[in-house]
Amino acid sequence: MKLTFPHMGNTYIALKALLDTLQVDYYVPPTGSRESFELGIANSPEFMCLPFKKVLGDLIQGLNHGADTILFGNSRGQCRLSHYGDLLQNILHDMGYRFHYINLNFRDLTYGEIRNKLEPLLPGGISRARLFSAVSSAVKTIFAVDDLYSEACGVRCRECRRGDADLAIRRFEQRAKAAKGFSQTRRLIRETKDRLAHVPANGAADPVKIGIIGEIFLCSDPFTNLELEKKLGNMGALAVNTMSTSEWIRRHFISAILPIKPKDKAVRAAQNYMHTDYIGGHGIYTIGNAELMCRDGIDGIIQIYPFTCMPEITAKSVLNEVQLQNNVPIMTLILDEMTAETGYITRLEAFVDMLQMRKDRVRSRSG
Amino acid sequence: MKSHHGAEPSKLKVIGIPEGLMIFEQKQLWKKFFESLGCHAVCSGHTTKRIMNSGIELCCNETCLPVKAFTGHAASLCGKADCIFIPRYSSVCSHEKSCPKFCGLPDEVRISLNNKTKFLEIDIDFNRDSKKTQKSLDLLAGELGRSPKTVRDAFDSIVKPGLAAEVSPNRSCSYEPGAPVLAVLGHPYMIFDRLLSMNLIGKLQDAGYRVMTPYDVRRSVRRKNVAPFLSDSFFETGLDMLGGAQALVNLPELAGMVYLSSFACGIDSLVLEIIEHKIRNGRRIPFLKITIDEHSGEAGFDTRIEAFLDMLPNTESIRREKIV
Ligand code: SF4
Numbered sequence: 001m002k003l004t005f006p007h008m009g010n011t012y013i014a015l016k017a018l019l020d021t022l023q024v025d026y027y028v029p030p031t032g033s034r035e036s037f038e039l040g041i042a043n044s045p046e047f048m049c050l051p052f053k054k055v056l057g058d059l060i061q062g063l064n065h066g067a068d069t070i071l072f073g074n075s076r077g078q079c080r081l082s083h084y085g086d087l088l089q090n091i092l093h094d095m096g097y098r099f100h101y102i103n104l105n106f107r108d109l110t111y112g113e114i115r116n117k118l119e120p121l122l123p124g125g126i127s128r129a130r131l132f133s134a135v136s137s138a139v140k141t142i143f144a145v146d147d148l149y150s151e152a153c154g155v156r157c158r159e160c161r162r163g164d165a166d167l168a169i170r171r172f173e174q175r176a177k178a179a180k181g182f183s184q185t186r187r188l189i190r191e192t193k194d195r196l197a198h199v200p201a202n203g204a205a206d207p208v209k210i211g212i213i214g215e216i217f218l219c220s221d222p223f224t225n226l227e228l229e230k231k232l233g234n235m236g237a238l239a240v241n242t243m244s245t246s247e248w249i250r251r252h253f254i255s256a257i258l259p260i261k262p263k264d265k266a267v268r269a270a271q272n273y274m275h276t277d278y279i280g281g282h283g284i285y286t287i288g289n290a291e292l293m294c295r296d297g298i299d300g301i302i303q304i305y306p307f308t309c310m311p312e313i314t315a316k317s318v319l320n321e322v323q324l325q326n327n328v329p330i331m332t333l334i335l336d337e338m339t340a341e342t343g344y345i346t347r348l349e350a351f352v353d354m355l356q357m358r359k360d361r362v363r364s365r366s367g
Numbered sequence: 368m369k370s371h372h373g374a375e376p377s378k379l380k381v382i383g384i385p386e387g388l389m390i391f392e393q394k395q396l397w398k399k400f401f402e403s404l405g406c407h408a409v410c411s412g413h414t415t416k417r418i419m420n421s422g423i424e425l426c427c428n429e430t431c432l433p434v435k436a437f438t439g440h441a442a443s444l445c446g447k448a449d450c451i452f453i454p455r456y457s458s459v460c461s462h463e464k465s466c467p468k469f470c471g472l473p474d475e476v477r478i479s480l481n482n483k484t485k486f487l488e489i490d491i492d493f494n495r496d497s498k499k500t501q502k503s504l505d506l507l508a509g510e511l512g513r514s515p516k517t518v519r520d521a522f523d524s525i526v527k528p529g530l531a532a533e534v535s536p537n538r539s540c541s542y543e544p545g546a547p548v549l550a551v552l553g554h555p556y557m558i559f560d561r562l563l564s565m566n567l568i569g570k571l572q573d574a575g576y577r578v579m580t581p582y583d584v585r586r587s588v589r590r591k592n593v594a595p596f597l598s599d600s601f602f603e604t605g606l607d608m609l610g611g612a613q614a615l616v617n618l619p620e621l622a623g624m625v626y627l628s629s630f631a632c633g634i635d636s637l638v639l640e641i642i643e644h645k646i647r648n649g650r651r652i653p654f655l656k657i658t659i660d661e662h663s664g665e666a667g668f669d670t671r672i673e674a675f676l677d678m679l680p681n682t683e684s685i686r687r688e689k690i691v
């Protein structure tokens with residue numbers, strides 16, 4: 001048995017450590033691979049959302065490299081994600097692949113669910129306690145990795161020498177691929193953080209702060225979002241990503257095991273505009289987080305979503321109003337597989353410049 | 368919040384009902400519902416060029432044509448009604464769900480129309496939470512100055528049975544024995560709307576075909592024909608299309624299938640793929656996908672249909688019959 005799974009941002013780092021610990025044989029599809037993406041695009045329905053195409057591409061790579069078992073899942077939400085699994089299996093079968101499909105229930109991602117689905121993979125079986133501790137370590141690792149990336153955002157926009165933060169992260173990613181198990185991964189994260197802390201910073205830098213909102217897969221996956229965080233940082237802007245993988249874990253895993261579900265701050269903030277707490281996907285968080293960041297004094301916001309993403313289109317119509325009410329510029333980036341990097345960079349640069357000018361104007365007025 | 372046991376008479380006498388999206392099939396229900404509560408209901412009528420254009424102007428560019436049309440319908444009611452009614456359809460029965468765009472539709476339209484007029488909402492979410500419906504009905508009762516019980520009763524007796532109606536109001540009544548059949552698939556608010564569909568059904572009929580849609584098949588049959596999915600609920604129109612297509616594919620007279628879809632429709636991208644997968648692996652009937660948006664020209668549309676019809680095996684014989 002050999003397992004494979006699709007990428008979503010940097011989750012593979014934690015997932016790899018988890019599978020190492022459980023001694024499951026696996027194949028990680030190449031990260032940041034245009035080739036996988038092209039495979040996914042070529043075999044997907046034209047108007048399926050971008051995340052689907054990316055996921056399909058990764059799985060094809062996995063199956064081509066000897067994997068016979070796929071780990072993915074489905075949610076019970078209102079959107080297409082809940083049917084990715086059906087479609088993936090149809091398409092892969094039509095392509096002639098035969099495989100075993102493990103379907104995690106994302107909406108109810110409890111320890112019990114994880115155990116039910118993973119246990120058959122572990123030939124020798126595993127004690128409940130060991131599995132739980134491994135899964136908790138994986139969750140912690142996801143948080144730690146996200147934390148590392150957001151620290152990198154803070155460093156990148158202030159660094160004296162452009163590229164220091166990128167270099168640290170690149171080194172991290174290279175070494176993470178070879179790391180085995182949780183302790184090595186944790187050590188690597190610590191070392192990288194240390195390295196970032198020692199990047200010489202320009203004390204006078206006062207970067208514009210840009211919030212990132214939108215569809216969660218795109219927000220959290222640097223390959224599909226064309227390294228949005230990195231690009232903004234290298235333009236001297238501080239990127240604040242509201243939709244990281246840990247956000248996803250918080251919503252799907254942590255909230256599934258909590259006995260009482262706390263009312264979400266972002267959902268509450270969205271009620272200024274919406275008479276509902278759910279519009280499919282994470283659309284309501286897009287609106288709510290935009291409103292919250294505006295209240296917190298953000299300089300600008302970027303909404304990013306894949307072409308034809310239904311919840312985000314609804315959210316976009318509402319963001320016009322959020323922008324008017326708060327007088328904070330919101331730019332929307334809609335990505336598809338044809339999005340050209342040059343045009344993308346131009347739009348980002350124009351946006352950052354505009355925000356910088358606005359900020360300077362305010363400062364000179366008050367100063 | 369207003370008192371629910373409204374002794375005060377409501378000022379909302381005329382209710383505007385936009386005839387698009389989910390209301391397209393169900394406007395009679397909602398009309399009757401409001402009339403039974405002593406209101407006057409005005410519907411926006413067929414989609415016109417004018418309605419379409421105002422919708423295109425008001426909406427965010429990326430959204431699909433039917434949402435734009437719907438917004439245009441709502442806009443056309445401003446000034447003609449005291450308020451506009453936009454239900455929030457999340458799911459009409461358990462294990463089924465609507466397009467996510469319906470879930471935010473009332474808010475989206477309200478904001479697109481700049482809060483110009485008053486809006487009435489009702490939540491319909493029978494898969495997840497039917498209590499929401501009750502709550503929203505009580506609010507509506509307050510707005511209309513009627514007792515919650517009256518409104519709930521009206522909903523239960525008039526609307527609820529029709530939300531997942533066994534027989535569609537849009538079933539075709541024409542029957543020509545022997546004529547070859549073309550199945551037309553797509554959302555009811557697309558295929559039955561003359562303007563949005565560029566009169567697809569009429570054109571196929573003029574070409575000598577009998578047109579059948581999933582809505583000619585009873586709902587229970589449509590549901591029976593659908594394979595199980597991993598997730599415990601599926602899109603309502605998806606089930607209609609898959610189950611309908613499955614029922615129609617077995618008709619011996621079936622000559623082909625046409626799927627009319629709106630550009631960038633998220634639901635269709637998924638459903639189409641599942642239907643094509645079925646056709647690839649089953650009875651291989653000629654299949655045409657047509658995607659339209661506000662830039663689609665009618666000439667190009669007609670050409671594609673003609674090319675498709677030319678390709679069908681028994682075209683010759685129909686043409687001949689029509690000439691004699
Ligand atoms: S939220 Fe957007 S990207 Fe995710 S499944 Fe829905 S349409 Fe696709």
Ligand code: SF4
Pocket residue numbers: 310388431432433434466467468469554629631632633634635
């Ligand atoms: S189902 Fe498709 S056409 Fe209908 S509202 Fe949703 S995206 Fe638009």
